[in-house]
Amino acid sequence: QADLAMYAAKESGRNTLQFFDPTMQATALKRATLEAELIRAVDLAQFCLYYQIQVADEGRVIGAEALIRWQHSERGLVPPGDFIPLAEDSGLILPLGDWVLSTACAQLARWARNPRFAELTLAVNLSIKQVREPDFVNKVTGILARTGANPRRLKLELTESLFAGDIEDLIGKMHALKACGVSFSLDDFGTGYSSLSYLRQLPLDQLKIDQSFVRDLLIDPNDTAIARTVVALADTLGLSVIAEGVETRAQQDRLRQLGCFAYQGYLFGRPLPLAEFEALVRQVRATA
Ligand code: C2E
Ligand code: MG
Ligand code: MG
Numbered sequence: 070q071a072d073l074a075m076y077a078a079k080e081s082g083r084n085t086l087q088f089f090d091p092t093m094q095a096t097a098l099k100r101a102t103l104e105a106e107l108i109r110a111v112d113l114a115q116f117c118l119y120y121q122i123q124v125a126d127e128g129r130v131i132g133a134e135a136l137i138r139w140q141h142s143e144r145g146l147v148p149p150g151d152f153i154p155l156a157e158d159s160g161l162i163l164p165l166g167d168w169v170l171s172t173a174c175a176q177l178a179r180w181a182r183n184p185r186f187a188e189l190t191l192a193v194n195l196s197i198k199q200v201r202e203p204d205f206v207n208k209v210t211g212i213l214a215r216t217g218a219n220p221r222r223l224k225l226e227l228t229e230s231l232f233a234g235d236i237e238d239l240i241g242k243m244h245a246l247k248a249c250g251v252s253f254s255l256d257d258f259g260t261g262y263s264s265l266s267y268l269r270q271l272p273l274d275q276l277k278i279d280q281s282f283v284r285d286l287l288i289d290p291n292d293t294a295i296a297r298t299v300v301a302l303a304d305t306l307g308l309s310v311i312a313e314g315v316e317t318r319a320q321q322d323r324l325r326q327l328g329c330f331a332y333q334g335y336l337f338g339r340p341l342p343l344a345e346f347e348a349l350v351r352q353v354r355a356t357a
């Protein structure tokens with residue numbers, strides 16, 4: 070909400086007399102403060118990655134999704150929803166996105182040297198701004214080469230917002246990275262503007278059922294129908310499917326009935342700092 074207010078202020082701020090509105094001024098000030106702090110946070114290395122486990126049935130661990138956190142000196146742990154939109158808007162998402170990808174790939178390279186974790190895949194969220202950069206493909210291959218990460222263990226998460234832009238450009242970049250072994254997952258699927266023809270053209274590997282459809286899976290027949298449709302669509306297109314936001318055993322059971330066999334959500338684990346994530350992986354395997 071706060072971010073939306075910031076955007077509204079920015080958008081309406083062009084060529085208007087909003088400076089005389091004290092709430093707008095407060096919002097603009099808050100935004101400027103946050104932006105300044107965000108820039109400083111990059112230098113102060115206040116960001117870190119949390120890892121959320123992804124599992125298949127029978128407790129098989131598939132891998133993790135890397136989720137950024139900002140360790141703010143006064144505000145505590147700031148969730149990405151509170152600063153990613155601003156980072157995107159200010160262009161700071163480019164250095165920040167590089168940091169996320171480099172950190173994730175360095176972790177993949179470390180896991181590769183440990184038989185216990187060598188098979189894990191790591192999913193990394195990308196902003197549309199990053200993908201639209203002309204040197205995006207070189208950026209990713211450069212980071213892979215520098216860190217020594219196996220591209221086959223890296224999964225890049227895109228959202229349907231990308232479909233609004235140059236689709237040929239997107240397809241070309243995806244093909245180039247897929248040729249190196251990188252795979253792609255479509256995040257928050259069902260909440261955006263997917264067109265079936267784009268879905269068919271894009272070299273995707275996975276659809277991610279958005280948590281908004283998982284939440285009321287047992288009480289809302291529409292959500293069940295949507296989940297069933299996403300599974301069928303993935304099947305038709307030859308893609309795998311994973312559900313996010315799985316919080317209860319009943320949701321997992323229903324998803325399995327619908328043909329979805331991979332899950333991510335609080336039921337299996339919250340996003341965790343590295344050491345805790347690794348402990349969770351050991352524990353899940355030990356009890357499987
Ligand atoms: P997302 O990629 O869809 O990530 C899933 C979000 O759902 C995460 O929120 C996760 O903590 C939360 N979640 C996972 N399981 C459950 C559950 O069972 N119940 C509920 N209620 N929530 C669950 P988080 O970490 O706050 O991230 C929010 C969004 O911020 C992400 O959504 C992603 O779009 C964005 N984000 C996170 N890290 C990055 C990053 O490194 N780069 C970019 N560009 N965006 C990021
Ligand atoms: Mg994601
Ligand atoms: Mg998502």
Ligand code: MG
Nearest residue numbers: 228256257279
């Ligand atoms: Mg999301």
